[in-house]
Amino acid sequence: MKTPVPDYLDEVLDSLRNDTSGANADYIPELAEADPERFGMALTTTLGRTYAAGDADTEFSIQSISKPFAYAAAIIDRGLDHVLELVGVEPSGEAFNELSLEGDTHRPKNPMINAGAITTHSLLVGAEASQGDRVDRALTFFSRLAGRDLRVDERVCASELGSAHRNLAIAYMLRTYGIIDGDVPSVVEGYTRQCSILVSVRDLSVMAATLATGGIQPVTGERLMDPGVARHVMAVMAAAGMYDAAGDWLTRVGIPAKSGVAGGIVGVLPDRAGVGTFSPRLDSHGNSRRGRLVFERLSRDMGLHLF
Ligand code: DON
Numbered sequence: 001m002k003t004p005v006p007d008y009l010d011e012v013l014d015s016l017r018n019d020t021s022g023a024n025a026d027y028i029p030e031l032a033e034a035d036p037e038r039f040g041m042a043l044t045t046t047l048g049r050t051y052a053a054g055d056a057d058t059e060f061s062i063q064s065i066s067k068p069f070a071y072a073a074a075i076i077d078r079g080l081d082h083v084l085e086l087v088g089v090e091p092s093g094e095a096f097n098e099l100s101l102e103g104d105t106h107r108p109k110n111p112m113i114n115a116g117a118i119t120t121h122s123l124l125v126g127a128e129a130s131q132g133d134r135v136d137r138a139l140t141f142f143s144r145l146a147g148r149d150l151r152v153d154e155r156v157c158a159s160e161l162g163s164a165h166r167n168l169a170i171a172y173m174l175r176t177y178g179i180i181d182g183d184v185p186s187v188v189e190g191y192t193r194q195c196s197i198l199v200s201v202r203d204l205s206v207m208a209a210t211l212a213t214g215g216i217q218p219v220t221g222e223r224l225m226d227p228g229v230a231r232h233v234m235a236v237m238a239a240a241g242m243y244d245a246a247g248d249w250l251t252r253v254g255i256p257a258k259s260g261v262a263g264g265i266v267g268v269l270p271d272r273a274g275v276g277t278f279s280p281r282l283d284s285h286g287n288s289r290r291g292r293l294v295f296e297r298l299s300r301d302m303g304l305h306l307f
Helices: 004-016 063-078 080-086 114-123 131-146 154-161 165-176 184-195 201-212 227-240 243-252 289-302
Strands: 040-045 050-054 257-259 264-269 273-278
Touching (some): 004 040, 004 050, 004 289, 040 201, 050 201, 063 080, 063 114, 063 184, 063 201, 063 264, 080 114, 114 131, 114 184, 131 184, 131 201, 154 184, 165 184, 201 227, 201 264, 201 273, 243 289, 264 289, 273 289
């Protein structure tokens, strides 16, 4: 027998299926070819119960949704003070692929834009870490957050690396300012592999629920970060997770969130739940169009707006 929550989630997806506005990301050829009709969502409570609807087990590349979780790992590995010396916490008000460096320090404005995320990826593990070490750290940490073994989609990774000129340009600028060290193409390749990790909305909802609990994975019971780290990451998601639409999102939806160009969005309600949505067509800010509509519905119907 069905419980009312999945029925409600099915109804939300059905009511939004006819919205076909927006378009798949096209600067990564593999993403341009993804089935644009895929549509799924999942919600995991802080008690570890997951409710899902639609294409809830379809895998897609995590892309920019990796950024808050890699940021948490960088803080754990290197300490908040060190990370803050190199990456700020201010909304950039610009697109995700703008350089957006602070004028005086040359820090990327926040870890949610590409410049900040390339920097946080470069900080993983420690100063002497290799690209393999950093990618392993991301993969292992994300797998523990999701509660299952995740893997990199090599096709998506190769597809993005074939046209990663802009991220290379950003990373070379960061290198000239001493924000990142080492071999630039290797750092960008590692970051791109991190973005190519495959997840489902079910995984995203559990990963976000781990932030919502203050760092305890609600299904396995494992503590994966201190409450202060989870709080810091959620706050930065609220300020900058939706790029130049962050203020509009926070006022209308009121749920700290992060989007990815494959069409995923993750949202986190402190002390309550994690939410994941997937639909590949994006709006002009690079955020999933139908994903946004799902979050607007949930926020309104279930009173999930934080304010
Ligand atoms: O670095 C990039 O451009 C991609 N790997 C990720 C960008 C992304 O997901 C932006 N989000 N909406």
